[in-house]
Amino acid sequence: MELATTPLVCDRYHHFYHYQASAYYLWLAETLNFLGEYFAADEAFTKAIFQDHRNKEAKDRKGVRSEVFRPIFYNEHPLSDAVFCESVGRLTGVATALHDTALKHYLAQDFETALNALVTCEQENGFFLKGKCWIAMGEYEQAKIALQEAVRLSHIQHDNYHQQAAAAHIERGTLFLKQNALDLAIADFSKALDLHKNNPLALELRAKTYNLKGKAIDIFINN
Numbered sequence: 001m002e003l004a005t006t007p008l009v010c011d012r013y014h015h016f017y018h019y020q021a022s023a024y025y026l027w028l029a030e031t032l033n034f035l036g037e038y039f040a041a042d043e044a045f046t047k048a049i050f051q052d053h054r055n056k057e058a059k060d061r062k063g064v065r066s067e068v069f070r071p072i073f074y075n076e077h078p079l080s081d082a083v084f085c086e087s088v089g090r091l092t093g094v095a096t097a098l099h100d101t102a103l104k105h106y107l108a109q110d111f112e113t114a115l116n117a118l119v120t121c122e123q124e125n126g127f128f129l130k131g132k133c134w135i136a137m138g139e140y141e142q143a144k145i146a147l148q149e150a151v152r153l154s155h156i157q158h159d160n161y162h163q164q165a166a167a168a169h170i171e172r173g174t175l176f177l178k179q180n181a182l183d184l185a186i187a188d189f190s191k192a193l194d195l196h197k198n199n200p201l202a203l204e205l206r207a208k209t210y211n212l213k214g215k216a217i218d219i220f221i222n223n
Contacts, residue, residue, distance in 0.1 A: 069140070
């Protein structure tokens with residue numbers, strides 16, 4: 001039963017997806033606040049807090065109006081896409097190389113070169129960095145568009161993650177079921193449903209396992 005105490009990769013890295021979304025919403029909220037879109041800004045601050053309840057920046061800034069774009073101090077989400085991909089167990093590729101090249105220019109305050117490096121970068125961290133470049137250049141409407149796209153893509157990736165993580169729990173639960181470790185199987189099938197609501201395979205396997213557990217209890221009582 002060694003598998004029972006070995007966390008799945010998807011469980012270890014899940015929080016980084018939330019840090020990612022919290023960072024996106026925080027920068028978007030500050031941009032909307034600066035643009036005077038206060039209702040939308042407060043909604044974005046709320047979503048930043050929902051994604052990471054410890055996001056003190058979002059908590060402190062919600063409801064505070066400002067005519068100046070204030071510095072943001074939220075470092076839970078890694079700046080480097082390579083580090084982020086490693087954190088969430090995602091493969092790196094061309095988009096990662098483009099992002100991290102642009103990041104070097106951004107950190108050197110060469111924002112136009114950074115944006116040029118990101119022209120063909122279509123992943124969420126790329127749009128996040130584009131938004132930060134536009135902010136640094138005072139182009140807040142452009143920044144808003146880029147950050148909104150980062151949020152949209154982040155949710156797509158997060159939904160994909162949930163489905164993949166649910167599949168991992170179903171696979172491990174099926175192994176426990178074959179080993180007659182019924183409680184462990186039920187726990188994994190339940191976790192799969194928590195990650196991917198109404199997953200038909202998880203529902204079917206959990207019902208089957210509960211049925212087997214009930215029969216086992218009946219046999220134990222009758223004997």
